[in-house]
Amino acid sequence: MTKKLDSIIEAGKEKIKKWKKMEIGVLALINTVIGFNASAEPLNLPKEYSENITVKGQEKDVFDYDFNSDGINEKVVVTYNVVDNLIGAVVSIYTNQGGKEILTYQIAFDKKFNVMELQAMQKMFDKVKEYYPEYSKNIQPDETRYIKIYGDNRNNDIVFDKVKFNNHAPENTNNFLFIKKGSSLLEAPNGNAVAHLSFSEKPEILFDMVSDAANNQTKWYFTEFTKRVSTNVSKKTNKDKNGKVVAENPTTVRGFIAGSEDNVSQRGFHWDKMIRKIEIVNKFIDTAIKANEELYIVTEYRPLSRDKPSEKDRFGNKNNQSIVGYTSSKKEGEKINIPDQTIFKIIGEENNMLKIETPFYGGPYFIEKQEGAYKKVENIKGEVNKFIAIDPNSQTEVLFQRIPETEKYEVVTYSYVTTGKDGWGSYETPHGAFLIAFTRPYMTFTRHAREGDKTLPGRSDLTIGGSARYAVRFSGGGYMHGIPVGLNFRGSTLNTGTAHKIGTYKDSHKCVRHFDDQIEFIVKWINADSKIRDRDNTIPEEPVIAVVL
DSSP states (O other): OHHHHHHHHHHHHHHHHTTOOOOHHHHHHHGGGOOOOTTOOOOOOOSBOOTTOOOTTOEEEEEEEOTTOSSOOEEEEEEEEEETTEEEEEEEEEEEETTEEEEEEEEEESSOEETTOHHHHHHHHHHHHHTHHHHTTTOOTTOOEEEEEOOOOOOTTEEOTTOOOOTTOOSOOSEEEEESSOEEEESSTTOOEEEEEOTTOOOEEEEEEEEOOTTOOOOEEEEEEEEOSOSSOOOSEEEOTTSOEEEOOOEEEEEEEEOOTTTEEEEEOOHHHHHHHHHHHHHHHHHHHHTTOOEEEEOOOOTTOOOOOOOOOTTSOOSSSEEEEESSTTSOSOEEEEETTBEEEEEEEETTEEEEEETTTEEEEEEEOOTTSEEEOSSOOSSOOEEEEEETTTTEEEEEEEETTTTEEEEEEEEEOBOBOOBTTBOOOOOEEEEOOEEEEEEEEEEEOOTTOOOBTTBTTEEEEEEEEEEEEEETTEEEEOOOEETTOOSOGGGSHHHHTTTTSOOBSSOEEOOHHHHHHHHHHHHTTOOOEETTEEOOSSOEEEEEO
């Protein structure tokens, strides 16, 4: 089969060079590397193989291969389509059962590939063969298993060898399971346990699998896990209580985990998704500047404001330190909440309302002409090179540095974080694109005042309750900061319960929590050599944009 793949790839190269449509034979095995996107549904193929199998809108090719080396070939049907040079395919494997070819495995992939990425195609094709001994375990007669293989989320526009801070950067940078409750890692579906995974551990997903068997509707994840002292931090060494470096002996195991939503949650470092969002912002900026359109930001920061309860809009934002955007200049129809520090441009005026567009929320929307609610952006002169991408669903964060000469993005640092959750007096971290306002060396927190406490000016109900190292204000009262502790705290913040929660669940009041050494690095990266000061605050001279997915 490898020889056939090689010849097909070479033929494919020649077809690409001539810009001609690829023939079915050229795509046959190349497509075993490619998958529909993550939401692809299984193909409705007949249970028993026949030569007249067709799928509407799909091409197909058929070949034989002995996957389990038992001397009997399996029948492989590759169905595929090509749209805009992206190939989507499904590999269906029919096995010989009682003299009949029965559909036993149907394999898709978590992403599509460009027809030019032949090396990536080869790697994914190898996974179909590599994982066969695993997804075939404990298979029952007449059972069909539907498998989705996960690949590398990275792409050629992302540079990973320039990471400048990795104290809390996990080795697993792609798709992983977050363990909600203690779970057993099994050698096969419903098989024996080979390891036990504790709360907050994050094994990498290699493939997932469901079955059409009536007695086995469980979704199974086949994962790889390297057991270390801490899965929040991926250092090769650890220190004892005296600070002495001690060696680790990590053990890597593979196995199946039952996909109960009560026990596990699928997450990931979604590099492609982050870059797509970043490029939406830069395209918005570039288009505005080329058209001589001014850029603005919302300026609705109201410290310690008493916000009224409000409903989330369709982007997941509440009206906390936000302005209201209307779909009609008459204030009719759908409304959205546009958070503080959101980037937008003014494209017109109607009924004494400003007509605006934004990079994330689109438009047009209409906002009230209200002095002090927005201001012109002064430091964005072209495409922005510094971005902070935050993914609340996966509790992950990445700093990207764009290289103008190549238009590629270097990963500066990446880690798990803790974002905001909705609750009484707390808010989910707002979703959108926000221009970083400033940084400072500390972050203070309030609590309800008790008898004898020194209260805040104008707020007799509040007092300072604690602090964290460093603060980066990106939207309203939403800051990036270190581990919050009480005013009398002594010791290492790494040993606090708050630090142990990083990368687990949404838990803050609105902010994004980091380890102390990491937020220190981030602040220095944001500030660069800026000399612009406002009391304890440093305003970055070079624009930095936080993108919250």
